[in-house]
Amino acid sequence: MPTRRAIHIVDSHCHLDFPDFEGELDQVIARAHAAGVQRMVTICTRMDKEPAVRALAEAHPSLFYAAGVHPMRAHEEPLITVDQMVALTQHPKFVGIGETGLDYHYTVETKAVQQQSLRLHITAAQETGLPLIIHARGADDDMAAILTEMFRDRPYSCVMHCFSSGEALARAALELGFYLSMSGIAAFPRSDDLRRIFAAAPVDRILLETDSPYLAPPPHRGRRNEPAYTSYTASVGAGLFDMSEADFAAQTTANFDRLFPRARLSDQPA
Template sequence: MTQAAPPPIVDSHCHLDFPDFDGEHEALIARARKAGVTRMVTICTRLRLEPQVRALADGHDGVFYAAGTHPMSVADEPMATVADLIALADHPKFVGIGETGLDYHYTADTADRQQESLRVHIEAARQTRLPLIIHARDADDDMARILTDEYRAGAFSCVMHCFSSGADLARAALELGFYLSMSGIAAFPRSDALREIFAAAPVDRILVETDSPYLAPPPFRGKRNEPAHVTHTAAVGARLFGMDYTEFARRTSQNFDRLFWKAAGAKGGPA
């Protein structure tokens, strides 16, 4: 008897260019396909590395990419310009702006520069109509303030990648029409408070991701993460929303298509 294919699902955020995966891309993507991961977005965190991230997307069906300057890297990288980011958007597999954001956990000393960089990325997201990909850690108040102020100045779409912040930032993001993305953190045993935040959100604003090679969900916690493991986080999400896995995978894939409209083959822009 032929085994049924697993339900299709999307890994909305991974880092295939990181050294952890050197020499393994074919096998890595094959394992993801076997698990039902039909599409993934690999994220460039330093613009000078964009060519190699683009090459990964160009070389594999179903692999798309985004690029920006990670907030923890702003001290070491040239400040991105709106023109730099807009120029990248011409590529058919370039589907998002970032990741960008604020991280005060280790790099609070560069807060001003991080905020400047974030505003540059927001303007690029506005002009390209591509979704902004936000990293936020220990910066909830500033993040909510900047996103709200900037949205009032001109709309843009956005996903709070690997969301693990507080309920107030979640509410602020959802009120702006943004999306929250579940990573392996949401599957950790001690993440009850985070799961409550996700459970209070509309299911049509939820994405799933690995952020691989980081944050592997159980039963792989402590090991290298990879796109195939998004199914384990999605299984937790399905239980959280009272759905079977197939339906949750379908709903989060629809959400991905709505936000990442270029990856969905849309000709216009976000709905």
Template sequence: MPFPEAGKAVQIVDSHCHLDFPDFDGERDALINRAREAGVGRMVTICTKLRQEPDVRAIAEAHEGVFYAAGTHPMSVAEEPMVSVEDLVALAAHPKMVGIGETGLDYHYTAESAAAQQESLRIHIEAARKTGLPLIIHARDADDDMARILTEEHQAGAYSCVMHCFSSGAALAQAALDLDFYLSMSGIAAFPRSTELRDIFGSAPIERILVETDSPYLAPPPHRGRRNEPAFVTRTGAVGADLFGLSYEEFAAQTSANFDRLFTKATA
């Protein structure tokens, strides 16, 4: 499997990470530098609770090539104030805020708040429409409702979207692709037993694929079970390159172009 050496000029994007999480306290500058040395030229750090937006924004402001997105994670909807379209639109005026979310549905851990999650999701979708920024979706054990809401809302008014850390079924993947949305590969796609998931990605158009770490979670082999970080997106990129029959350089270039097409405010 092709893999780049540290320091090579090939650039890849980590489209989803959580640099504000306490896992990285005391070494954010070092891990961002490690990512750059590995060829990760840009990162999007994700705010999952709006009260934490100032901290996430500050990280993006302090580092070239680091952008951010903001929203209320579905697992936090029940314990956080319901977000408003107006709040999200106001935050989106910042030049380094490049996406809306993450939002979505999670019935694995928080099914009891399904109704509130759906309300929050529709609010985020409206903010994505109004701002023109891409929606960032988290989906777990909610495929039917997710496909239905995304489709209903798209019929009511178009918006762009990425299914972050996609690990759902083929039907939801196809529903997303039918709406011209993007699927993002995380370290899960590099796990040895993720054959079915790799098949879903491999059957999608390469022009609709992004890569991410979702760090500090889901480190790909050989780092599995340890803390993930943006530099490790190159490992998932190597798996993606192999899956699509491309060199690492070709896959990195294609997914970076895909990122530019979706996250227009973060273009190089």
């Protein structure tokens, strides 16, 4: 019998510092490895949590981290400075700037400070060369305008995390050379429009993520999500691009390595 190809998947966006995983993180990581998820990027969404998120990445070889101020938190404390963000990037396991972005679905009343915060994060990405990690909800027009304006001033790399926005924002992001990240939402039964957006994108611009503990794909929908479940989303993505799961996993892993060069396995100390 032919040997089944080993699948190497990356969960490019999860939140392993959240209380949902307290006391169980070793088991969660072990289940991820067993499912073929060999690397994970755990995301810090507020600066007072950065030391704890950094400690997780330091303690686990397969974890990397990124940090920023979530748009829904941007109004809760003084704006982080570009210099403060640049200083964080000196850590060898720090791989990206964010998540940052705009969320008008829940916090439209703070959109002015969200836009200020977003611009500061973009500047940090421009100065460091590290990829920007974007959260966008209910703000497609402003998001496309700000990303495009600042890119034309000085290019930077970016991933639209947990992409679930409209076709126009997807097109704007792809035209800038950015990446779209596919979460469990793409596996939801009513996500036909979103699946069409992904299927129309170049396969070399697709990443995979869980955004765990949120958005578990079927058959775990409604329960806590975790990095191991990236494999379910990978299966859906493979079908969209008419690829085998192993080939799609390999492609999205290569995409991740291109966007997040600090997290390449070959770059890690033995």
